[in-house]
Amino acid sequence: MIKRKAVAKIGLLISAISVHWSVQADDKLAMILNNLEPSLFAPNIVSTNQFEYGSSLSPDGKKFAFVRALAQFSHSALVISHKQGGAWQTPTLLPFSGEFHDTNPYFSKDSNTFYFTSRRPVDNVENGTFQMWQVSYDGDKFGQPELVPGKINGDHTVIYPTVHTNKDIYFSSIIKGTTGSVDLFLSKYHPDGYQAPIEISELNSTASDADPEVSTDGKLLFFTSMRPGGFGHYDLHVSVKQKEGKWGKPINLGDKINSRRMDSDPILSADGNTLFFSSDKNPDVKAVNNYDELLQRQGRIHNGLMNIYSVDITELNQHLREKG
Missing domain, CATH: 1.20.5 (Single alpha-helices involved in coiled-coils or other helix-helix interfaces)
Structure with a gap:
């Protein structure tokens, strides 16, 4: 006893x-x-009073590709800024972009392939369906776009794909028979072509879940979601890989990063300690007294259009790995 x-x-x-x-x-x-302190990334160079979102930093940290778009995501083109003398330079249009609706740029981890999605014409694919493309590049010399081979492309739209170190592709899409409206998927790499999409069911909700980005070591997955319990629109979340191989319960990144507006497109620097994301937070809605003031308000960076932010997540990275 x-x-x-x-x-x-x-x-x-x-x-x-x-x-x-x-x-x-x-x-x-x-x-x-x-304690997170996000800030506008390269204000008046990258983040401006125009509509920019969906970014990617090259592994060497010297090239920053992103999207310049028209309102309502009706058309967009890919641009790139170079870092010289510690400062980001005026962006230029990527040589293969501008005619078609191109979006979602992504630098490969091995620094010799550039990815993006586009509505450019493809045989036997319905107009308006985003497909994933790849471009070889060496320094600043880009090749011609080619469709990513295999079954990642099809009659479904490929939204915001990111490419892991093992070449597996994480992306979001609307595919009949899965959990929600927009869901998270994985297409595994094979030398003969990418395999059919696999739903990441442990992370998907009945709401929209999108824009996955996996850390270099494969332990963290950042994404955006409209699941209940957030701040009112798409919110950024992170999930930690569990010992059994599944992704853990998503963690909302809080109100220092998220807002009542759209917070999306998470992308990591090569070392994983800087998180880039897109948001239309902090619109300038102060009263104006005349037409000139109205024009000035519309010309400011915080005019309700998307901008790109960066935030140091070094401490968050360490804590999530210890906890996981």
């Missing part, structure tokens, strides 16, 4: 310690999220 009581007390003590650690861990995570 005494032994049973002792075992029970030990069990309760272990349980209490476990709960206490969990609460402390959650408190630490809340503190880390609350």
Whole structure:
């Protein structure tokens, strides 16, 4: 009887310690999220009073590709800025973009392939369906766009694909028979062509889930979602890979990053410690007294169009890996 009581007390003590650690861990995570300080990326060069979103930083940190678009995502082109003397330079149009609706740029981790999606014409594919394309490049010399081979492309739209170090492609799409409206998928690499999309079911909700980006070590997956419990629109989340290989419960990145407006397109720097994302947060809605003031308000960066932000997530990275 005494032994049973002792075992029970030990069990309760272990349980209490476990709960206490969990609460402390959650408190630490809340503190880390609350201390995040996102800022406009390269204001007046990359982030301007125009409509920009969907970015990618080259592995060497010297090239920054992103999208310049018309309102309502009706048309877009791919542009690139180069870093010289520690400063980002005026963007230029990528040589293969401008005619068709191109979006979602992505530098490969090996620095010799550039990816994007486009509505450019493809035989036997319905007009308006985004397909994934690839371009070889060496320094600043880009080749001609070619469709990514295999079954990643099809009669479904490929939205915001990102390419992992093992060449697997994570992306979002609307495919009949899956969990929600827009869902997260994985297309595994094969030398003969990418395999058919696999739904990442543990992360998908009945709402829209999109824009996946996986850390270089494969332990963290960032994405955006309209799932309940957020701030009112698309919110950025992160999930930690579990020991059994599945993705853990998504964590909302909090109100320092997310807003009541659209927060999307998460992309990591090569070392994983800087997160880039797109948002139309902080619109300037102060009252104006005359037409000139109205024009000035519309000409400011925070005029309700999308901009690109960056934030240091070094501490968040460390904590999530320790917790995971």
